[in-house]
Amino acid sequence: MTRKREACRNFTRGGLDGMELPNINIGNLDIKLTLGAVVLNVLYVKFGYFHSPMPEHSHSQGSYELHFIPTGQGILNAQGNRYAITPGTLFVTGPDVVHEQIPDPEDPMAEYCIFFEILPGNSIYPNVKRSFVREQSLPELLVSTPFWIGKEDGKMLELFKMLAEELSLQKIGVHHMATNILEMIVICLLRHYSENHTTIPSLPLKTLDDSRLLMIENSFLYQYSSISLQQLANELGLSTRQTERMVHKQYGMSFKDKKLQARMAAASRLLLTTETSIGLIAAQVGFATPEQFSNVFKKYFGMTATRYKRKR
Template sequence: MNLPPVNIENIDIKLRFGNFVLNVLYVKFGYFLSSMPEHSHSQGSYELHYIPQGKGTLIAQDQSYPITPGTLFMTGPDIIHEQIPDFNDPMAEYCIFFEVLPGDSTPAINRNHIANDRLMSELLMSTPFWIGTDRENMMALFEMLASELSIQSVGFHHTVTNILEIIVIRLVRQYSLHTSSLHPVPLKTLDDSRLLTIENCFLYQYPSITLKKLADNLRLSTRQTERAVRKQYGISFSEKKAQVRMSAASRLLLSTELSIYAIAVQIGYTSQEQFSNAFKRYYGMTATQYKFKRI
């Protein structure tokens, strides 16, 4: 049975775990009727995914992972990933997006609490990617979360905060392998809506987005916007846009029969020559060579 979608943004929930805070930016639930294109999140940003039903494939850092009911995974900073549904059994997904902020310096009274919070922090921020099968019976938690967010009855904000805290704790409990994060968690200067605007522009509007358009959306100057993008991704606006365009070109070349001209137009280039020159600079080979390199 298909459940109604959930799309709640700017819910103003902050989960405190000792010396760090998870600032929840959105909670979503929906069905994949098309692929989620390749993308990555900015520094300090994490996306928690839970698949309650359906099947598909996750491609993360060029590795392929089967997705089945009960699959749980986290995609953190700079983890390039895409989700491809099985169109015979499209997957549903609960998705929680948050950023890590520094917490206050108020000491915990119980030393055991300090140690546990420190371990939570270290596991979460040193594990930019994790995938596994849920072993903590989290389905009921996600259903409760979706119900509270949909109904928004008296006390829902407090209840949702408690549910989200339990979800994060049960996720981190399941980390058995973890690697060091490549980047330190930066201090954030953007508010929640601006951070989401930047993420969504590079995810959905990359063919046509310009620095001026993004600046207008953020209500910032182009210089402030350039600094904000560099702070979030560690690269300039033009470098990030090229990265996203080339990732899309790579996927289309290897998974479709579209002509090079059609791909150029689809990802926002005004001519095949312009696209071909940019592609060769980025990958060190022509688009035609790249298309047939795995054959």
């Protein structure tokens, strides 16, 4: 586990599902939000698609991440529990909340993420708006709820679209408008806390077989280029025959076919989202030569890798 002031976001801007979602990338604007008597310093606001897992990490004291998933699926491991992530999932990870995001490779998660910190109480920022209405419940809700996950009520995406449009127009007052919209997003989040919207229940705790299935899943996510049936069997503490049965039970296909699927999915992603050469992609996904890769790729997708790359 690593603790970071700013978590490295392991996602890219492009998606595979074709759905148009507005891009947001705020990292250079000095934005301070007021929440009752508390000031929130926004460190970044980003949008992207998760194509690979976000490793386990936690945030430092006073730091929070708001995550909104408009499309895609995956798993969130947090606080020792597992949660299913589906479109419309909203969750917050605060100080010392150990968490990890694992996307579904067939349906990568899109995410809007706001990373902010609570500034010390004696910090003074003359340009920050101050409210005449004292709302102690807002900062108290935030600080007392370091982790929350649930389904949003349909307003979040519209607010992020408003933010993206305002930033793209770059008209007079853009900083003020962006600040106001971000405050609305944070307050909408806290209303979910206070109104007791149904949260997403944690998934059942892993049994021994569940743990093995997760190991199998991770082997195809991380080691698809080189994993062998014997290596996987050794990691699971099973025979190769038992391992083959578990893979077939989990995926409905043989180890060989699942490994090929994982390699082709990785190759597809690299071809569509990077400028990496076909030769380097062949090596990255575990083929001895570009020719071997090209033959397998054409048989699998029904077209050459060069033609497939032009689909971008």
